[in-house]
Each structure stands twice: as C-alpha cells, then as structure tokens.
Amino acid sequence: MKQTNNTKFAILGLLTTGCHTGYAIKQMIDQSLNHFWKISYGQIYPTLKQLVADGLATVQDTSQEGKPDKKEYFLTEKGEMELRTWLQAPINAIATEKNEVLLKLFFSRHQSNQSTIIQLEQYRQKLHEHYHTYDAIEKMITTELFNKEDAAFWLFTLDYGKRTTAAAMEWCADTVQQIQNWEEE
Structure with missing residues (x-):
C-alpha cells in the first residue's frame, strides 16, 4: 500500500x-x-x-x-x-512514536536501576519543561490569537499535547516508584 x-x-x-x-x-x-x-x-x-x-x-x-x-x-x-x-478521509492507523526513553527502558536490565531512574527523572524534567512551553503557547493563543478562525482547533491540539505530557510525567513518577520498590524488597 x-x-x-x-x-x-x-x-x-x-x-x-x-x-x-x-x-x-x-x-x-x-x-x-x-x-x-x-x-x-x-x-x-x-x-x-x-x-x-x-x-x-x-x-x-x-x-x-x-x-x-x-x-x-x-x-x-x-x-x-x-x-x-x-x-x-478516515484515520487508517495510530502513529508509531519513536521514543528514546522507552527504547532504553526496554533494555534497561543491562544497566543499574539507579541509571534507569536517573534517565526517567531527566525525561520527566524535560516533559515538565515541555508542559510549560504548552502553557506559554496556550496563553499566546488565548490572549493574542483568540480571534483567528483556527484558534479553537489550535487549542484542541494543544490540549492533547498537554494531556499526553501530563500522563507521561505521571508514568515516569510511577515507573521510578516501582523500580525503587524493587530495591527495597
């Protein structure tokens, strides 16, 4: 195809x-x-x-x-x-995301748990910064571009980005907690 x-x-x-x-x-x-x-x-x-x-x-x-x-x-x-x-036209497939942190996590048994935790925490920090960028974009759209015909649709796509970023930050925290729990056992 x-x-x-x-x-x-x-x-x-x-x-x-x-x-x-x-x-x-x-x-x-x-x-x-x-x-x-x-x-x-x-x-x-x-x-x-x-x-x-x-x-x-x-x-x-x-x-x-x-x-x-x-x-x-x-x-x-x-x-x-x-x-x-x-x-x-209909959406034919869900896009496959290339995500370096997931790729590294998949093979993380070959490194120390502490190294994995550090990578996950660094990733979470980058996501947090990304989220703040989304906040700034949202403020710009709602204060400067609100009268554009596309503004509502821009905000919908931005909301998707904010929600997925928030979910990824939560996933990072949960994954780190699970790895830390292994070390306590």
Missing part, C-alpha cells in the same frame, strides 16, 4: 493560515506543528515546488525594496479540494 505524504497536507493547511512564504511556513511549524508533526526546513521548499507543479498552489514573486524578490504561495481551488478530501 502506498504511504501518504502527510507533509504535503501540512503545508497545504499552513497556506490556509496566512503563511505564504517558506520562511513564514517554517516559523509557524516551529511555533506549533513541531510539537506533534516534524517537518524539516529542507522539506518545505521541495514540497511547495511540488504543490505548484501539481496545480495545488500558485507562486507569485513579490518585489521587496533593497532585497531579492520573495516567493509567495497561495492555495488553488484544486489545492483546497485536495486538503478537504484528505481532512475527511
């Missing part, structure tokens, strides 16, 4: 948010999508070029005083239809 390139749909979606240059798209990715969908800078321009070639977007050169022309991309009607079709 052919795998769908969802990066194409992420870029199509970003074109609907007012991001019309590769730079603006990268900024939006760094501030939002990167928390749940990774797109490298090196993927943006080839994807935009392909969207134009497929008739899903158009490109316009806009002159800037004292600077090179910038390329601005706009969704075509065909691109909007393609985005809507993808949005309405």
